[in-house]
Amino acid sequence: MNAEEIKKDFPILENRKISYLDSGATTQKPFQVINAIEDFYNRYNANPHRGAYSLSIEATEEYENVRTKIAKFINAKSREEIIFSKNATESLNLIAYSYGMSNVKQDDEIVISIMEHHSNLVPWQNVTKATGSKLSYMYINENFEIDDEEIENKITDKTKIVGITHVSNALGTINNVKKIIDYAHKKGAVVIVDASQSIPHMRIDVQALDADFLIFSGHKMLAPLGIGVLYGKKEILNSMSPFLMGGDMIEYVYEQDTTFAPLPNKFEAGTQNVEGVIGLGAAMDYIEKIGYDNIQKIEKEVVSYAVEELSKLDYLDLYLTKNKENHSSVISFNIKGVHPHDVASILDGEGVCVRSGNHCAQPLMRFLGIDSTCRASFYIYNTKDDVDRLVKGLKKAYSMFEKYIKK
Amino acid sequence: MDELNDVYNELIMEHSMNSYNKKKLENPDYSEIGHNPNCGDEITLEIKLDGNVIKDMAFSGHGCAISQASTSIMIDTLKGKTIEEAKEIIKTFIDMIKREETDEENLKKLEDAIAFRNVSHMPARVKCALLAWHTIEDILNKR
Numbered sequence: 001m002n003a004e005e006i007k008k009d010f011p012i013l014e015n016r017k018i019s020y021l022d023s024g025a026t027t028q029k030p031f032q033v034i035n036a037i038e039d040f041y042n043r044y045n046a047n048p049h050r051g052a053y054s055l056s057i058e059a060t061e062e063y064e065n066v067r068t069k070i071a072k073f074i075n076a077k078s079r080e081e082i083i084f085s086k087n088a089t090e091s092l093n094l095i096a097y098s099y100g101m102s103n104v105k106q107d108d109e110i111v112i113s114i115m116e117h118h119s120n121l122v123p124w125q126n127v128t129k130a131t132g133s134k135l136s137y138m139y140i141n142e143n144f145e146i147d148d149e150e151i152e153n154k155i156t157d158k159t160k161i162v163g164i165t166h167v168s169n170a171l172g173t174i175n176n177v178k179k180i181i182d183y184a185h186k187k188g189a190v191v192i193v194d195a196s197q198s199i200p201h202m203r204i205d206v207q208a209l210d211a212d213f214l215i216f217s218g219h220k221m222l223a224p225l226g227i228g229v230l231y232g233k234k235e236i237l238n239s240m241s242p243f244l245m246g247g248d249m250i251e252y253v254y255e256q257d258t259t260f261a262p263l264p265n266k267f268e269a270g271t272q273n274v275e276g277v278i279g280l281g282a283a284m285d286y287i288e289k290i291g292y293d294n295i296q297k298i299e300k301e302v303v304s305y306a307v308e309e310l311s312k313l314d315y316l317d318l319y320l321t322k323n324k325e326n327h328s329s330v331i332s333f334n335i336k337g338v339h340p341h342d343v344a345s346i347l348d349g350e351g352v353c354v355r356s357g358n359h360c361a362q363p364l365m366r367f368l369g370i371d372s373t374c375r376a377s378f379y380i381y382n383t384k385d386d387v388d389r390l391v392k393g394l395k396k397a398y399s400m401f402e403k404y405i406k407k
Numbered sequence: 408m409d410e411l412n413d414v415y416n417e418l419i420m421e422h423s424m425n426s427y428n429k430k431k432l433e434n435p436d437y438s439e440i441g442h443n444p445n446c447g448d449e450i451t452l453e454i455k456l457d458g459n460v461i462k463d464m465a466f467s468g469h470g471c472a473i474s475q476a477s478t479s480i481m482i483d484t485l486k487g488k489t490i491e492e493a494k495e496i497i498k499t500f501i502d503m504i505k506r507e508e509t510d511e512e513n514l515k516k517l518e519d520a521i522a523f524r525n526v527s528h529m530p531a532r533v534k535c536a537l538l539a540w541h542t543i544e545d546i547l548n549k550r
Contacts, residue, residue, distance in 0.1 A: 337424075338472075339469075339470060339471035339472060340471075341446050341448075341470075341471035341473075341532075341535065342415070342471045342472045342473070345411065345529065345531065345532060346411060346415070348531075349410075349411040356446070357445065357446050357447065358446075358447050362447075365447070371447040371448075371469060372446060372447050400415055400420075401420070401424070401472075404420045404421065404423070404424035404425065405424065406424065406425070
């Protein structure tokens with residue numbers, strides 16, 4: 001299937017004649033995912049793990065089948081290593097509280113990269129402040145990448161946790177997470193990989209990476225909003241205390257004491273977002289049907305065309321690595337001298353949806369010496385037409401501002 | 408699309424990109440920072456009073472064309488007004504952007520600031536237009 005054919009599976013792209021270039025924020029949903037949610041409510045809805053009647057057992061099966069599916073999808077050793085959460089942010093907070101707070105001591109170090117999303121940054125500030133440890137950063141070079149040298153300088157014997165995004169949501173840089181994980185393990189640190197921006201685009205294999213934790217959101221990979229995943233190695237998850245307390249995560253509850261359920265239920269307190277889980281299962285089926293090889297082929301074509309066309313506009317600043325193989329499907333840019341918010345408004349008038357702002361990465365923006373950027377992010381339903389519309393909109397924006405821009 | 412061209416008009420563009428109000432005052436009576444955390448826009452407003460009258464105002468900082476122009480045009484509108492008059496104009500502007508004030512006679516007191524009328528139809532930009540006005544509202548209320 002090519003992008004043109006894939007696009008027909010997305011009702012919103014048929015209903016609204018827009019060029020949707022904000023899949024980095026959230027992807028649109030194919031009818032297969034939308035129908036799966038409807039089907040769940042029409043045929044299986046009940047509270048999983050609660051009822052003895054067959055409907056509840058079927059709901060439990062539907063829910064638990066997706067856990068098995070995810071384990072296979074990312075090649076986890078066992079299905080107990082897959083925990084459902086609300087989103088990537090909740091997954092990261094779970095790790096920060098249940099692992100970070102009790103495994104990081106005074107004078108230890110937590111290392112993250114300067115390109116982390118606030119969700120993989122603010123929780124670690126919290127942990128380092130509470131434990132008296134230090135938060136240090138791996139910075140990027142002029143090509144928007146982290147040098148091997150930087151990895152080896154920053155990860156030390158004192159490092160207990162390394163948090164790294166697989167793909168930067170603001171720059172599109174694909175980080176060498178394998179190198180970071182191997183080096184961190186040599187130093188005795190555990191590594192958390194934020195795969196939110198990578199798993200929609202590339203095959204993730206947690207065993208090949210040897211990641212200790214890997215997290216992502218469903219809604220950036222065709223699934224509904226409000227469902228996230230946390231993968232953790234079984235022995236680590238077993239050693240951790242629960243994050244949220246309540247129903248379904250317990251074994252025995254006495255007046256003063258409680259014993260907790262085994263994995264994965266230990267980390268899934270309260271009634272879960274079952275429709276989100278069902279939708280995520282359908283989204284993974286859809287991705288498998290298209291195939292990651294094909295996804296890469298489609299995206300490569302449209303993203304290289306976009307880079308080529310945007311590079312022709314000499315009034316643009318582009319913030320992306322020159323190494324094509326290290327660049328994913330995000331392009332950050334600015335019209336020199338024009339605020340990205342104005343550019344995004346003018347593009348919106350042309351039916352082109354891009355993000356403008358700091359992309360939840362204020363420390364990165366500050367490091368780059370800018371306030372914000374426009375960001376076009378691409379997915380399998382984007383075509384060269386979308387790029388042409390983007391370029392047309394940018395030409396219009398520039399023409400509106402040209403005579404006022406201070407040279 | 409017409410709305411966009413109305414908003415990004417000559418007056419707003421001139422004020423946003425090349426404002427004569429973008430400078431520092433000597434010994435201002437009040438200085439206040441206004442900030443939009445979502446888009447990172449940040450302005451510093453400075454005011455010099457002469458008794459009950461706004462004698463001079465200036466701003467510095469950075470932001471989109473709408474926030475910068477709105478700040479600059481606000482300064483033009485409020486300079487020379489009494490504090491009571493200014494409060495009345497500020498309220499009218501905020502109400503206009505929120506689509507709560509549509510009376511043509513009342514809107515006349517906004518002078519050039521009426522140019523932002525169409526921003527009321529652009530929900531994504533309302534905060535940009537209001538940044539400076541909320542900032543000066545804070546200053547005058549604190550007084």
